[in-house]
Amino acid sequence: MSDSLQQDFSKVDVLIVGAGPAGLAAAISVKRQRPELAVCVIDKAAAPGNHALSGAVLEPGALARLLDPVRPDWRDSDEAKAVLAARVERDDVLMLLGRKRSFGLLPLLKAARALGLGYGRMIHQDDYICSVSRLVAWLAKVAAELEVEVLPGFAAADILWDEGGGRAAGVRLVDQGRNREGQPERNFLAGETVKADFILLAEGCDGLLSEKFIAQAGLQRAGEQLYSLGVKELIRVSPEQYEKFSAGRVVHAMGYPLWTPVLGPDIFGGGIMYPMGDNQIAVGIIAGLDYRYCDFNPQDALTLFKEHGFVKQFIAGGTVVEAGAKMIPEGGWDAVPRWPRDNSIGRGNVALLGDSAGLVNMLKIKGLHNAIESGLAAAAAIAGAPAAPEKLAAAYTAQLGKAGVDREMAAARNFRQTIAKFGSLLGMLLALGGRLLPRFRLEPDYTRLEPVSYPLRPARPFDKNAFTALARTGHREDEPGHLRILDDSICRHRCLPKFGGPCVTFCPAGVYEKIEGLPRAANPSNCLHCKTCQRKCPYDNIRWTVPEAGGGPRYTTM
Ligand SMILES: Cc1cc2nc3c(=O)[nH]c(=O)nc-3n(C[C@H](O)[C@H](O)[C@H](O)COP(=O)(O)OP(=O)(O)OC[C@H]3O[C@@H](n4cnc5c(N)ncnc54)[C@H](O)[C@@H]3O)c2cc1C
Numbered sequence: 001m002s003d004s005l006q007q008d009f010s011k012v013d014v015l016i017v018g019a020g021p022a023g024l025a026a027a028i029s030v031k032r033q034r035p036e037l038a039v040c041v042i043d044k045a046a047a048p049g050n051h052a053l054s055g056a057v058l059e060p061g062a063l064a065r066l067l068d069p070v071r072p073d074w075r076d077s078d079e080a081k082a083v084l085a086a087r088v089e090r091d092d093v094l095m096l097l098g099r100k101r102s103f104g105l106l107p108l109l110k111a112a113r114a115l116g117l118g119y120g121r122m123i124h125q126d127d128y129i130c131s132v133s134r135l136v137a138w139l140a141k142v143a144a145e146l147e148v149e150v151l152p153g154f155a156a157a158d159i160l161w162d163e164g165g166g167r168a169a170g171v172r173l174v175d176q177g178r179n180r181e182g183q184p185e186r187n188f189l190a191g192e193t194v195k196a197d198f199i200l201l202a203e204g205c206d207g208l209l210s211e212k213f214i215a216q217a218g219l220q221r222a223g224e225q226l227y228s229l230g231v232k233e234l235i236r237v238s239p240e241q242y243e244k245f246s247a248g249r250v251v252h253a254m255g256y257p258l259w260t261p262v263l264g265p266d267i268f269g270g271g272i273m274y275p276m277g278d279n280q281i282a283v284g285i286i287a288g289l290d291y292r293y294c295d296f297n298p299q300d301a302l303t304l305f306k307e308h309g310f311v312k313q314f315i316a317g318g319t320v321v322e323a324g325a326k327m328i329p330e331g332g333w334d335a336v337p338r339w340p341r342d343n344s345i346g347r348g349n350v351a352l353l354g355d356s357a358g359l360v361n362m363l364k365i366k367g368l369h370n371a372i373e374s375g376l377a378a379a380a381a382i383a384g385a386p387a388a389p390e391k392l393a394a395a396y397t398a399q400l401g402k403a404g405v406d407r408e409m410a411a412a413r414n415f416r417q418t419i420a421k422f423g424s425l426l427g428m429l430l431a432l433g434g435r436l437l438p439r440f441r442l443e444p445d446y447t448r449l450e451p452v453s454y455p456l457r458p459a460r461p462f463d464k465n466a467f468t469a470l471a472r473t474g475h476r477e478d479e480p481g482h483l484r485i486l487d488d489s490i491c492r493h494r495c496l497p498k499f500g501g502p503c504v505t506f507c508p509a510g511v512y513e514k515i516e517g518l519p520r521a522a523n524p525s526n527c528l529h530c531k532t533c534q535r536k537c538p539y540d541n542i543r544w545t546v547p548e549a550g551g552g553p554r555y556t557t558m
Contacts, residue, residue, distance in 0.1 A: 022354025029066060031143070048150060057127045079138045197389040201213060253308075255270070295505055300457065304458050353375060414435065475548065
């Protein structure tokens with residue numbers, strides 16, 4: 001056991017797994033209201049913010065509700081200026097047609113807003129452009145100043161249950177110091193345990209503990225969870241290009257290269273461009289993982305997006321200075337897991353926060369505000385009943401309702417599902433029906449793959465090694481592989497003949513390679529922790545587990 005945990009943290013009042021916006025918001029808010037409680041936040045990243053990647057356009061209300069009571073002057077601080085790059089003054093929503101043409105959709109969205117239609121929520125005017133890695137690093141500092149124990153470099157592997165099995169007692173951390181074969185080495189440290197009265201799972205999208213907890217505690221989703229993958233680069237451009245783009249402008253683009261009406265391809269998603277200060281523009285593609293093309297590489301789509309005439313004028317000749325990839329849970333309100341007995345988003349003394357619960361609003365393409373709001377709601381539940389941990393999940397769910405998260409999520413509940421069911425063109429038209437539409441039954445993303453090719457190709461293959469180098473990702477070379485192909489014979493006899501081994505293509509980190517003709521997790525140390533492999537392997541034949549703490553990407557501005 002490490003000294004710090006042995007001495008101080010083997011039992012705490014509140015344990016938070018995941019130091020993202022949700023977990024840190026909860027920590028700050030609990031400690032503000034109940035300074036006597038011992039609050040500990042653990043994160044698998046080497047430093048706060050290293051595993052945080054987002055767009056990001058931030059709806060600032062929840063952040064203000066979090067910080068106003070603890071740092072009333074936060075708006076004028078240097079940290080706020082570094083985190084919130086600019087206020088959105090120009091909001092371009094574009095339809096890209098082919099490699100050169102584009103037209104603006106903002107007037108349509110404004111009309112939709114005037115008519116009270118869901119699409120009106122896609123407008124980002126007056127939000128803030130923000131670096132999420134910096135936001136997380138800053139929130140971690142605020143939390144530490146309030147005497148929250150923020151422990152980066154601590155990865156959780158399992159939920160611990162009490163002897164009767166009815167109540168979660170804490171978590172077990174990942175073993176450190178095993179060799180590639182799984183044998184303990186000389187510096188081996190068995191995964192220690194941290195016990196807690198209240199446990200908040202804030203692991204982000206497709207969290208390992210969260211999904212284990214959902215299964216073990218019998219939580220259920222009314223609808224299928226859907227995912228998308230975001231691949232993103234931060235590009236340093238010339239001062240002239242940056243000025244031309246302008247510091248307060250955000251671009252959200254649909255159409256090419258993911259979707260061309262009628263003629264195809266048809267993939268849900270689009271491109272983003274955000275100015276991040278210091279002559280840097282973030283450029284990314286977000287692609288729904290319910291795509292059907294077995295040879296689709298989201299990074300090829302990023303290349304094609306960057307080569308579109310509209311985008312190219314702002315980034316040509318620029319240098320990529322950081323890169324990364326992360327999944328987004330897109331299933332919406334129906335995919336939020338609940339305990340059937342009382343509809344809680346969690347059970348007993350365990351609550352699911354932020355992306356772990358799936359609180360992303362796909363009409364807004366935003367989850368940060370709800371992640372922070374969920375932290376505030378969990379804190380209100382804990383502060384309101386410190387002596388009744390077993391009521392946490394129910395109280396937290398009620399607080400989310402009070403904060404209006406359920407209304408917002410419910411209003412967007414059918415948008416993504418309708419497109420998943422009917423494709424982009426018909427789906428977008430039908431989605432105008434909003435909440436009047438029925439709930440559609442959907443299959444998991446991995447079942448949607450077909451033996452058909454993505455019709456577009458960039459001129460040169462994407463350099464995944466350069467991409468992972470710019471994510472500064474790494475793991476101890478000799479640790480056990482944290483990505484498992486469950487059954488090689490499925491790869492050999494089913495996947496290769498039908499789909500050609502798509503994990504080799506879609507993994508943004510190039511973890512998978514064909515060795516002697518068979519896909520292998522050959523480069524686990526390149527892993528970006530995006531977990532796309534376990535959600536898009538067409539035979540559900542890959543499992544991602546948490547590697548030793550401190551590994552993975554080291555984002556600083558994403
Ligand atoms: C490409 C992209 C663009 C986006 N754009 C926007 C946008 O413009 N606006 C917006 O509002 N939202 C956007 N989002 C969504 C937004 O980023 C998320 O909703 C938000 O980050 C969720 O916060 P969270 O705290 O729940 O999870 P996360 O931010 O994912 O944080 C989870 C933390 O938990 C840690 N963790 C996970 N498992 C463990 C474990 N077992 N042990 C220890 N630590 C663990 C991780 O390392 C991570 O630090 C975007 C997301 C992506 C990927």
